[in-house]
Amino acid sequence: MEESQRRAEAGFYNYDGLLQSFNADGKTSEKRWTFDRVGSNGQSKAVLRFTSPPEVRGVALLIHNHAERASDQWMWTPALHRDRRIAL
DSSP states (O other), X not given: XXXXXXXXXXSEEEEEEEEEEEOTTOOEEEEEEEEEEEOOTTOOEEEEEEEESTTTTTOEXXXXXXXXXXXXXXXXXXXXXXEEEEOO
């Protein structure tokens, strides 16, 4: 719990992630990403970028957190060369 709280209060952090999923036949698929955040306690900006596989590489999610209201979120899709706001 202390580690979780420490990370939430950090002014900046970065990590790499891996999601593995398995279907009924035992086939594995993987998606990898990087996550960067600046700020803390409801006043942060974060970017999640997919790095593999090729069909999702470059897709990004920008999250701007606010203490007083819901976060603003945008998704960048490189294949379409456009961003879209995600309504919550």
